[in-house]
Amino acid sequence: xxxxxxxxxxxxxGTGPFFDPYDTLPxxxxxxxAARAGDWAAVRAYFAALDSxxxxxxAVGLLAEEDGVETMLERAAAEHPADPLxxxxxxxxxxxxxxxxxxxxxxxxVSQDQFARFHAWLRRAxxxxxxxxxxxxxxxxAWTVRLITARGLQLGQAEARRRYDRLSAHHPHHYPAxxxxxxxxxxxxxxxxxxxxxxxxxxxxxxxxxxxxGALVALAHLERWLDLDGPEAGAYMRGVPVRDDxxxxxxxxxxxxxxxxxxxxxxxxxAFAMAFSLGGHFSDARRHFEALGDRASDFPWSYLSxxxxxxxxxxxxxxxxx
Amino acid sequence: MSTETNQTRASGLDALAGLVSHTTTQGIPTLYAPxxxxxxxxxxxxxxxxxxxxxxxxxxxxxxxxxxxxRLGLTDLHHxxxxxxxxxxxxxTGSEAEVVAHLNAVCAALRDLPLERLETEKEILRTEAAxxxxxxxxxxxxxRYGAQGYGLSSYRELGTWSLTADQVRHWxxxxxxxxxxxxxxxxxxxxxxxxxTLPAGTRVPAPAATGALPVTPAYIHGDDGHVVFTSVxxxxxAASVFADVLGRALFQxxxxxxxxxxxxxxxxxxxxxxxxxxxxxxxxxxxKQDAVVGGxxxxxxxxxxxxxxxxxxxxxxxxxLKMYDVPDLAAAAxxxxxxxxxxGHRLLSPDQHRAELEAVTVDDLREVARQAWDAxxxxxxxxxADWAGFTLAPQYxxxxxxxxxxxxxxxxxxxxxxxxxxxxxxxxGGPVTVRYDACAAxxxxxxxxxxxxxxxxxxxxxxPTLYRGVTPDRIAALDAAVPPGAVVRLPARDPEDIPRPGxxxxxxxxxxxxxxxxxxxxxxxxxxxxxxxxxxxxxxxLVTVDEAGAARPEWxxxxxxxALELPLLFVSWKLLREPRRxxx
Numbered sequence: 001x002x003x004x005x006x007x008x009x010x011x012x013x014g015t016g017p018f019f020d021p022y023d024t025l026p027x028x029x030x031x032x033x034a035a036r037a038g039d040w041a042a043v044r045a046y047f048a049a050l051d052s053x054x055x056x057x058x059a060v061g062l063l064a065e066e067d068g069v070e071t072m073l074e075r076a077a078a079e080h081p082a083d084p085l086x087x088x089x090x091x092x093x094x095x096x097x098x099x100x101x102x103x104x105x106x107x108x109x110v111s112q113d114q115f116a117r118f119h120a121w122l123r124r125a126x127x128x129x130x131x132x133x134x135x136x137x138x139x140x141x142a143w144t145v146r147l148i149t150a151r152g153l154q155l156g157q158a159e160a161r162r163r164y165d166r167l168s169a170h171h172p173h174h175y176p177a178x179x180x181x182x183x184x185x186x187x188x189x190x191x192x193x194x195x196x197x198x199x200x201x202x203x204x205x206x207x208x209x210x211x212x213x214g215a216l217v218a219l220a221h222l223e224r225w226l227d228l229d230g231p232e233a234g235a236y237m238r239g240v241p242v243r244d245d246x247x248x249x250x251x252x253x254x255x256x257x258x259x260x261x262x263x264x265x266x267x268x269x270x271a272f273a274m275a276f277s278l279g280g281h282f283s284d285a286r287r288h289f290e291a292l293g294d295r296a297s298d299f300p301w302s303y304l305s306x307x308x309x310x311x312x313x314x315x316x317x318x319x320x321x322x
Numbered sequence: 323m324s325t326e327t328n329q330t331r332a333s334g335l336d337a338l339a340g341l342v343s344h345t346t347t348q349g350i351p352t353l354y355a356p357x358x359x360x361x362x363x364x365x366x367x368x369x370x371x372x373x374x375x376x377x378x379x380x381x382x383x384x385x386x387x388x389x390x391x392x393r394l395g396l397t398d399l400h401h402x403x404x405x406x407x408x409x410x411x412x413x414x415t416g417s418e419a420e421v422v423a424h425l426n427a428v429c430a431a432l433r434d435l436p437l438e439r440l441e442t443e444k445e446i447l448r449t450e451a452a453x454x455x456x457x458x459x460x461x462x463x464x465x466r467y468g469a470q471g472y473g474l475s476s477y478r479e480l481g482t483w484s485l486t487a488d489q490v491r492h493w494x495x496x497x498x499x500x501x502x503x504x505x506x507x508x509x510x511x512x513x514x515x516x517x518x519t520l521p522a523g524t525r526v527p528a529p530a531a532t533g534a535l536p537v538t539p540a541y542i543h544g545d546d547g548h549v550v551f552t553s554v555x556x557x558x559x560a561a562s563v564f565a566d567v568l569g570r571a572l573f574q575x576x577x578x579x580x581x582x583x584x585x586x587x588x589x590x591x592x593x594x595x596x597x598x599x600x601x602x603x604x605x606x607x608x609x610k611q612d613a614v615v616g617g618x619x620x621x622x623x624x625x626x627x628x629x630x631x632x633x634x635x636x637x638x639x640x641x642x643l644k645m646y647d648v649p650d651l652a653a654a655a656x657x658x659x660x661x662x663x664x665x666g667h668r669l670l671s672p673d674q675h676r677a678e679l680e681a682v683t684v685d686d687l688r689e690v691a692r693q694a695w696d697a698x699x700x701x702x703x704x705x706x707a708d709w710a711g712f713t714l715a716p717q718y719x720x721x722x723x724x725x726x727x728x729x730x731x732x733x734x735x736x737x738x739x740x741x742x743x744x745x746x747x748x749x750x751g752g753p754v755t756v757r758y759d760a761c762a763a764x765x766x767x768x769x770x771x772x773x774x775x776x777x778x779x780x781x782x783x784x785x786p787t788l789y790r791g792v793t794p795d796r797i798a799a800l801d802a803a804v805p806p807g808a809v810v811r812l813p814a815r816d817p818e819d820i821p822r823p824g825x826x827x828x829x830x831x832x833x834x835x836x837x838x839x840x841x842x843x844x845x846x847x848x849x850x851x852x853x854x855x856x857x858x859x860x861x862x863x864l865v866t867v868d869e870a871g872a873a874r875p876e877w878x879x880x881x882x883x884x885a886l887e888l889p890l891l892f893v894s895w896k897l898l899r900e901p902r903r904x905x906x
Contacts, residue, residue: 119709127711134623153709156612162580163616169579
C-alpha cells in the first residue's frame, strides 16, 4: 500500500481522481460502517461528535444515499420521537428513494406514474420534516432537506425562500441549504438568472471571510453554462465578467486565509476548478486543483459527460501553467 | 324531559345569582341587569336560523325577520334584526318606552305577519343578497356540511323565489314561539307595559351537524390571495383561548416575521350548544401566496407540537381578562348569557370563567391545536395542500346512477344520465350524482332547465339545449321523481341567457375572450399561408409520384421541392400559435 501526494490512504498513484466521499474524507467511514451494521447507537454517537451544523447536513446527505438504511431509521424514529436526527435522516432517505424513481431526467421524460410515486415519497418526507421543524426550528439539517422537498413537490419560489429564511434566522450562512436554494432559483425550477446570480452574490457578500458560500457564485455560472448550447456556453465561461466574478468569490471564500475546510471544501474547490477550466482560465484553476489533489466531488463534476477524464485533462492544463 | 331542561336552566342561572336577574315575560325567559345611562338596550333571541332551513326554503327565517320589522322601518330608533345560523335576534336601544313599543310591535308582527308584503320582501332579500359580497371563507361551510344545516350559509337564499305565505306563516308560528325565545334587557327591572305574547311552542335544539367530508384534515382550492382554515372544536375556555393564540401566532409568523400577509387572524364562534367554529385567515400577495400556505401549515404545526411560549398564553389571557374591566359588566355580558341559555350551553359566572382562564395551560392549548388540526379544512390558492397531510375534499360522487344517457353537445367525453333514482353527470374525472331521495333542492325554469343539488352539495344542471335527447318526457320524469318540498320554481330566463352548445353558459365561469383586430390579421395570414402550404404540398406529392414512375427518377429535384415545403409549414404553424399565445 502506498500513499499518494493527495493523502488518500490506500489509493494507488495514478488511479485518481476519487469522487467517493468515503475515499476523499476517510473520517466518514465509521458512519458507513455503523449504518451498514444497523447500529443506531453508533450512528447517533457519530453525529453527536460533529461540531458544526454544516457537517451534520453533509453527513445526513451522505447517509441518505445508503440503500436500505431506512429500516434502521424507521425504527430509530419510532424509538426516539423527540430527537430530530432520526426523522431528518429518514426524510432525506425517502427523498432519495423518490428521486431515484423520478430519475434526473428533465420533467418531459418522466412518466405520470413516476411522478406520482416520486411525490408520494416526498410527501412522506415532508410530513416528517413539518413536525421536526415545528419542534426544533433551529435544526438546520431538517430545513435543508425541506428545501429539496419544496423543489420536488413544486411548492414554488416564495415557499422555498420562506424555508430558507426560517433556517437562516438561526444559521445565516448554512452552505448546504444555500446550494439547495440556488437550484430552486435557477430557471429550470421556476426561478430566473437574476435571482440565482443575485442570491449567490448577496450571500457571498454577507458571509464571513473564508466561508464556503462564495462557491455559490461558481455554481450559479456553471448552471448557466449547463443551460446554454454549444459555442455560447464556452463563450459565456470565457467572458471576463464571469472570470472576475469567480476570482473575487474564490478570494473571499476557499482561497481566503480564514478558510476552514470542513467537509464541503472539496465541492467548493471543485466548483471553482471546473468553472475556471471551462472558461480556459487555467492559471486561475491551478490553486483549486492544487488544493484538491486527487480528490473531487460528484457535484458539479457530474455535469460533464466523463467527469474523471475531464478532471484529469483540466488539471493537467492547470498545473502546466506554472 | 321538559322538567329536566328547566332544572338545567335553573341551575345554570344560579351561576349568575347576584349579577343577573331573571324572570319570565309572557312566558319568555328574561335576563336583566342594570346599566348606566338614560337609554336601555334589549334583545329578543329566537332559537331558529339558517341552519334550521333546507336549501329549498333557505331565507325563510330572514323573511320572517324582515316582515316582523317592516312596520318599524321608518323610526329613528337604533334597532336591528340579525339572522344567524342558529339564532335570530331583534335588537333595540332607546328610552324604556321606545324599547317597550318596539318589542311589542315586533311580537305583534310575529303573531300576525304582514304577508301582503311577502313578494316585496322576497325581492328585497334577493337584492340584498346580490349586493352582498362573498367573503373569502364563504365556501367552507358547504364543503364541510353539504347543502344542509350549517352548510346553507354558503348558498344564496333560494327560498326567496318560491316560498308561499302559508310556509312563512307556519315557520313563524312554530319557530318564533315564547318557548323558543330568550329576552334580555339592560335594566334593573323589566319595563312595565311589555306585551310579548307569542304562541306556545317548544325549545328547538340547534340542528345536529351534517358531514360532507369523509376525511379530515381536508383541503379545497380557493381564490388567489386568500388562505382560510376552519375547524370545529368542543366549546371550552381553552378552545377560545387557543383561537386568540392562533391569531397572534399567524400575525407574528406571516406578517411580522415573513411579511407575506397584511391580515392574519383567527376567530372563535359558538356554533351550537356544544361546538364552536374556529376560523383562521391570512391574505397574500399573489407572488407570496405559496409562502403564506407554507407559513400557515408551519404555524399550525408549531402549536400542535406545543411550542407555545408561556408569554403568548399570558398575553391572550390578559386580553380576555380585560373584558371584565368594563362598567356594567353584567349588562355587557347579557347577550352572551342569553345566547347560552337559548342554545343550552352552560352558563359561567365571571368568577368561574376567570378561574377556568387561569387554569388553562400550554398543554391544554396543544391538545386543542391537535383537535383543530384533526377536524381541519384548509382552503388554499394555487397548488394543493396534500404535501402537508391534507386530503382533497371529494370532487366527485362515489357512484353514478343508470338511466337514459344524453351525450353532451359540447364535450364528447361528458354524458348526462337521467335515471329512476337520480341524475349523474359522467365526466372524465368521475361522476357527479344527485339522488332524488337526497336532493336538497331542484330549481325549475319554464324553458325546461333543471338544476339539482344534493344534500352533499354536489350539483347537476340539466340544460336540455346542451345534451342530446333531453326531451320534455325526460324532464317530466325528473319533476315527478324529486320530492315536491325540494322544488324551487324560478322565473323565465332572458332567451339570451339560455345556453347554447359551443358557448359558455350565461353567468358561467368566465366570459369567452373576444378576439381583437390584431387577432383577425393573424387569422387571415394563417389561412393565406396555410393555403399556400397545402398547394405546394400537393405539388410535391404529384412530382414525387411522377418521378417515382419515371425511368430515371431525379431524386435530387424531389428532395429540393420538399425542402421548400418545410419553411411554409413552419410559418403556418407559427401564425396559428401566435394569437393563442397573446390571448393568454
